[in-house]
Amino acid sequence: xxxxxxxxxxxxxxxxxxxxxxxxxxxxxxxxxxxxxxxxxxxxxxxxxxxxxxxxxxxxxxxxxxxxxxxxxxxxxxxxxxxxxxxxxxxxxxxxxxxxxxxxxxxxxxxxxxxxxxxxxxxxxxxxxxxxxxxxxxxxxxxxxxxxxxxxxxxxxxxxxxxxxxxxxxxxxxxxxxxxxxxxxxxxxxxxxxxxxxxxxxxxxxxxxxxxxxxxxxxxxxxxxxxxxxxxxxxxxxxxxxxxxxxxxxxxxxxxxxxxxxxxxxxxxxxxxxxxxxxxxxxxxxxxxxxxxxxxxxxxxxxxxxxxxxxxxxxxxxxxxxxxxxxxxxxxxxxxxxxxxxxxxxxxxxxxxxxxxxxxx
Numbered sequence: 001x002x003x004x005x006x007x008x009x010x011x012x013x014x015x016x017x018x019x020x021x022x023x024x025x026x027x028x029x030x031x032x033x034x035x036x037x038x039x040x041x042x043x044x045x046x047x048x049x050x051x052x053x054x055x056x057x058x059x060x061x062x063x064x065x066x067x068x069x070x071x072x073x074x075x076x077x078x079x080x081x082x083x084x085x086x087x088x089x090x091x092x093x094x095x096x097x098x099x100x101x102x103x104x105x106x107x108x109x110x111x112x113x114x115x116x117x118x119x120x121x122x123x124x125x126x127x128x129x130x131x132x133x134x135x136x137x138x139x140x141x142x143x144x145x146x147x148x149x150x151x152x153x154x155x156x157x158x159x160x161x162x163x164x165x166x167x168x169x170x171x172x173x174x175x176x177x178x179x180x181x182x183x184x185x186x187x188x189x190x191x192x193x194x195x196x197x198x199x200x201x202x203x204x205x206x207x208x209x210x211x212x213x214x215x216x217x218x219x220x221x222x223x224x225x226x227x228x229x230x231x232x233x234x235x236x237x238x239x240x241x242x243x244x245x246x247x248x249x250x251x252x253x254x255x256x257x258x259x260x261x262x263x264x265x266x267x268x269x270x271x272x273x274x275x276x277x278x279x280x281x282x283x284x285x286x287x288x289x290x291x292x293x294x295x296x297x298x299x300x301x302x303x304x305x306x307x308x309x310x311x312x313x314x315x316x317x318x319x320x321x322x323x324x325x326x327x328x329x330x331x332x333x334x335x336x337x338x339x340x341x342x343x344x345x346x347x348x349x350x351x352x353x354x355x356x357x358x359x360x361x
Contacts, residue, residue: 178228180203180205185203189201204236213292214247221247228265239269242268262343268351277347280342280343291318295308296309
């Protein structure tokens with residue numbers, strides 16, 4: 001053992017000092033102590049100059065305790081009263097969560113406050129409503145809109161006259177005219193559409209059983225009413241349908257002064273309305289009336305009501321370049337269609353005034 005100690009000390013003197021553990025240092029110290037305590041034992045001169053090895057730092061020799069994992073206790077979440085009951089944890093283990101039960105005290109009706117719309121939305125709505133209210137209540141704007149509408153409709157109807165019936169047909173007003181001729185149906189349609197805005201006017205052919213050319217107001221009115229009666233007999237006209245009849249006649253308003261006029265009759269059995277009106281008179285030369293009287297035989301069965309031939313036929317026979325359908329334009333500058341249109345407008349206005357307010361609106 002002494003030799004081992006000496007050998008190790010000699011080797012340590014020749015080599016670089018190296019780190020030794022604590023156990024080796026203690027063991028070396030013991031051997032040196034034993035060697036020195038032995039009587040007569042002497043150390044070599046080189047060994048005596050070597051100091052004992054210093055102990056290792058404390059942080060290397062200090063024993064570290066193993067870290068044991070600590071159980072983390074979950075922080076309990078506070079539960080408000082009334083939302084759910086406190087769950088009870090038993091020592092036998094955790095159980096699957098059951099259905100939450102709401103206690104009787106927690107079953108209260110919670111009033112949800114009604115949130116008012118944002119001020120910006122309210123202001124925008126009020127601004128838009130006030131703007132539209134100003135537009136709808138402004139007479140100038142309404143006139144401009146109506147004028148623009150009428151201008152567009154005028155352009156459309158000018159380019160295509162047949163579009164008038166399409167644009168203004170419909171509504172609650174439905175009228176039947178006791179004739180299929182355009183010079184009677186078209187002016188009546190335009191008049192009712194102008195007064196009511198929208199109206200459906202159709203023509204249905206019908207003839208009177210009186211004289212071909214009625215003479216006098218009474219004869220003209222009788223002939224117009226007979227057209228309505230004959231149309232009802234054929235079943236073409238419903239019992240409660242509005243009907244307008246137009247009949248032309250001649251009358252001597254002044255001595256030896258004859259005029260042609262048209263009688264317009266409106267009957268509405270549903271509302272008990274019966275109206276009559278007349279168109280403006282058109283002057284007729286006396287020689288034409290005399291010619292029509294000469295061509296009417298003395299035994300004509302309807303001599304009491306008028307003549308056997310119409311004034312238009314006499315004019316066309318004397319003046320072939322003038323047609324029998326619209327001779328009024330040549331004699332007075334106003335066509336029969338125009339005169340019937342003005343009279344039909346007056347008739348439609350009187351009819352509108354007679355109708356109930358709820359029906360018109």
